[in-house]
Amino acid sequence: MDKVLNDCNQSLSSEELVEKHTILVKRIAHHLLARLPPNILVDDLIQAGMLGLLEAAKNFNSTKGASFETFAGIRIRGSMLDDIRKGDWTPRSVHKNSRAITQAISSVENEMNSDAKDSDIAKRLGIELPQYHKMLNEVNIGKLVGIEDLGISEDVIATPDFKSTNTPYDELVHGCFQKALAKAIVSLPEREAIVLSLYYDEDLSLREIGQALNVSESRVSQIHSQAKSKLKIKLSSWQQELA
Numbered sequence: 001m002d003k004v005l006n007d008c009n010q011s012l013s014s015e016e017l018v019e020k021h022t023i024l025v026k027r028i029a030h031h032l033l034a035r036l037p038p039n040i041l042v043d044d045l046i047q048a049g050m051l052g053l054l055e056a057a058k059n060f061n062s063t064k065g066a067s068f069e070t071f072a073g074i075r076i077r078g079s080m081l082d083d084i085r086k087g088d089w090t091p092r093s094v095h096k097n098s099r100a101i102t103q104a105i106s107s108v109e110n111e112m113n114s115d116a117k118d119s120d121i122a123k124r125l126g127i128e129l130p131q132y133h134k135m136l137n138e139v140n141i142g143k144l145v146g147i148e149d150l151g152i153s154e155d156v157i158a159t160p161d162f163k164s165t166n167t168p169y170d171e172l173v174h175g176c177f178q179k180a181l182a183k184a185i186v187s188l189p190e191r192e193a194i195v196l197s198l199y200y201d202e203d204l205s206l207r208e209i210g211q212a213l214n215v216s217e218s219r220v221s222q223i224h225s226q227a228k229s230k231l232k233i234k235l236s237s238w239q240q241e242l243a
Contacts, residue, residue, distance in 0.1 A: 017057040018050075021072055025049035028076050034205045036084070045080045052079025098139045100125060102229045109233070115189055118226070133222050140225035184234040192227035195220060 029045035056072035104124040108116040122132035185193050191213070198204045198212065206224065210217040 014054075014057040017060070017068060017072075018053055021053060021057075021069065022050070024069060024072060025053050025076055028073060029080065032077065032080060034207075040084060044083070048080045048083035049076040051083075052076040055079070094138050097135045098229070101135065101139065101226070102232060105226075105229050106233045109230075116230070118222075121226075133218075136222040136225040137218060140221045180235060181231075184231050187234065188227055188230060192223055192230070195223045196227050196231075199224060 025046055026049075029042050029049055032045060033040065033042050052075040053072055056068070056075040060068050060071055062068075101121065104121050105116045108120045108124050112120070118132065119129055122129045125132060125135075127135075185196055188196070194213070195209055198209045199206070204212070206220045207217045210220045213220065
């Protein structure tokens, strides 16, 4: 069935592919919007996504084994995220706080040789716990939330089928990263690991995760932000090996 669909898509012109899959751009835009800061407009996402769809229609090759919808979906979402990153609205103070939190977590965990708790991190930062939670919320909504926020190149985590020059080394690096990431997530406190799993694997929004865990959306945002900072530390040695 996939081969039949691929052959059908390949026989269509670029213009016909774009016209047929415009609804895909709108679907991805509305899905992504639920995971982004409130100042992002769906019309801007759709405009950027259409550029991704045009690129996908021009470069699609059915011999790679993937359906056009799968191929285009990756290009569309990537185009939307690239467009938002170009207009980074995050205040410098938020970037500064993000670095401070990461450094505090690293310092606490090195000293205690165990997972850093919220109270330990707040104490290291010299602030009260509510203020630390506020910082976490600001950091989380000030970023596009994705694995790339860990500092990993998108080329490394890209699906191999869509890499133009996929080599055995590329596949090895991709596999090593996935194993290192899985190991790092498992080592996190249970609630942090669950939040990351529901967010990335199950594709739930922060609000939906909050409902599942019976906590507020704000608390989920705090847990998610802290978990990402911890993952960045845990994967730092792996990133240095790639440099």
